[in-house]
Amino acid sequence: RYGATGASVQPERVLGLLKWLRGLRGIGIIQLDHANARSVAGFSDGELAQVTRLLVGDTGAELPWVNVGVETVSGALLRRNGGAPKMGGVADEEWGGFCATQLRRLIRAGFLPMVSLILGLPGETPADVEATLHWIESFKGERITIFPVLYAPVDGSTMTAKALSPLHWRLISMAYAFNFRWIPRMYWDNQTAVGVPAWKRMLFQAMGHGQVMQWRAFFALHARRARG
Numbered sequence: 001r002y003g004a005t006g007a008s009v010q011p012e013r014v015l016g017l018l019k020w021l022r023g024l025r026g027i028g029i030i031q032l033d034h035a036n037a038r039s040v041a042g043f044s045d046g047e048l049a050q051v052t053r054l055l056v057g058d059t060g061a062e063l064p065w066v067n068v069g070v071e072t073v074s075g076a077l078l079r080r081n082g083g084a085p086k087m088g089g090v091a092d093e094e095w096g097g098f099c100a101t102q103l104r105r106l107i108r109a110g111f112l113p114m115v116s117l118i119l120g121l122p123g124e125t126p127a128d129v130e131a132t133l134h135w136i137e138s139f140k141g142e143r144i145t146i147f148p149v150l151y152a153p154v155d156g157s158t159m160t161a162k163a164l165s166p167l168h169w170r171l172i173s174m175a176y177a178f179n180f181r182w183i184p185r186m187y188w189d190n191q192t193a194v195g196v197p198a199w200k201r202m203l204f205q206a207m208g209h210g211q212v213m214q215w216r217a218f219f220a221l222h223a224r225r226a227r228g
Contacts, residue, residue, distance in 0.1 A: 066106065
């Protein structure tokens, strides 16, 4: 959104900034943080590919990541919880499909999208969770990571694991199947690109795979508990 005017992004301003940064001495990877799906839609496929090339430079990195806050595939639920500015002019019933399209465009441009989803938004129904689960399933085989997080309002009344339904646990397990596949690869790729020694990279991989085993066991335990 660098140089944006209201809701309208200015791709040429972003590309100009990245070209200027790439001209500085000693610059390796330039890492993005967050991007709104609506902002991504304002870039052409060619412009997204240019952004990727400028971020990576000559480092050889193949998995630059960016976080995209989808939050829920239910546009109506998102709007009721204050998400209208994020959605812009996208219709409630089109939000999930719109986000999926922008995420696939990012993938084609060379990014590894990191999607955030919020579980337990006020007014969430089993149908909302089921729709989000099917939305996740539609990305099977694609290069993407998905991180469900629990609704945590400022009043401190945070949703806990005990409140998660079996459907929630199915969603979490499905999302983390993507993460277990792609996060280790992303770490290896990014660390290689910035010159981390091979022995350190292998140590991180070993530790990471140990964590994967622990998280798989954790998910299985809570799924059994949720089923009663």
